[in-house]
Amino acid sequence: MGRPGLVPDRARGRYSMRNQATSRRASGCYGAAGRIRLAGQEDGSCRHHAMTHGRRGPRALAEPLGARWGALPGGLRGVLWMLAGAFFFAAHGPLVRLASVDVDPLVVAFLRSLALFFLMLPWIVAHGRQAARTHRPVEHVLRAATSLVGLVLLVLAQANLPLAEVSAISFAAPLFGVFGAALVLRETVRARRWIATLVGFAGVWIVLRPGLADVDPLYALPLVSAVFVAVSNLMTKSLSRTESATAIVAWLAVLSVPLTLVPALFVWSWPSAVTLLWAALLGVAGFGAHQCLSRALAAADASAVMPYDYMRLVITATMAYAIFGEVPAIWTWIGGAVIVGAVVYIARRESQAARAARGTAGEAGS
Structure with missing residues (x-):
């Protein structure tokens, strides 16, 4: 038949x-x-x-979308990735505030690290030995500890202070990074970058207005957090000279769980199901933010896309108003604009210096 x-x-x-x-x-x-x-x-x-x-199945429908996305100019793709990352970064503060309703912020920091670890676990397993291979384990531990101190301080600030002001002050991390690059990495920092750095700190002063308004001592939290973030970034830059990006990311993801668990145990209380949901979303926000940032920097030059990262100040202020009724003071916007302007200028100068260095190296090799 x-x-x-x-x-x-x-x-x-x-x-x-x-x-x-x-x-x-x-x-x-x-x-x-x-x-x-x-x-x-x-x-x-x-x-x-x-x-x-x-x-047509989902895969067939996704193919033309992927083709259209790939056909976009790299600069535009980088900007769109950076705007998506700004949204995820901005969502961090409101989620911390919501998760801190019935548990201590230190517990929230641990739950966030745990959620982020489980999100990254398939990626770590897929890379196997490459993720664990390192010649500098001590530096990885120090870098993770520094990064997580900055995270914990930021979480404490977001749980207790106006979110827009915390966001504006957190932009000061690259300003501290200029000092670290000059003092620790022995990089040459010329007069224009020093002036831009001082202008940026003037923006921090405008946000805080010491002497003109009563300053809550808790405002030291986002400032010190910015210092630790800057140190962590410098250590990442140092590690990247000998370590793979895979190892740097994997070590931080694995070490973040025990390093945030230790302080959380001193104030531990069992989270509710709602708190676990907020913590899980915190992990998603952290994962999404770093994924978007890395894709943005891969698609376009840092000086072209980094300015759009500062849209998170606007997004944070909008979320804080919509969810908690917080209205940022006019000084927050003015100081934030000064900080952003200074940091964008520094980023452009660093990008120009990096391109000049690559050009010099290429001429020397030819």
């Missing part, structure tokens, strides 16, 4: 498809115009045929 809808072609030793259309019309899968009947059909075979031949 031959297969239904196929006509034996003995000359070629296979089945011919020439009678297949006629078979479909006979079974009712085709209408008068010869098109697949999708609306209101009841026959199971017709429904199967429509699903397998007349509709």
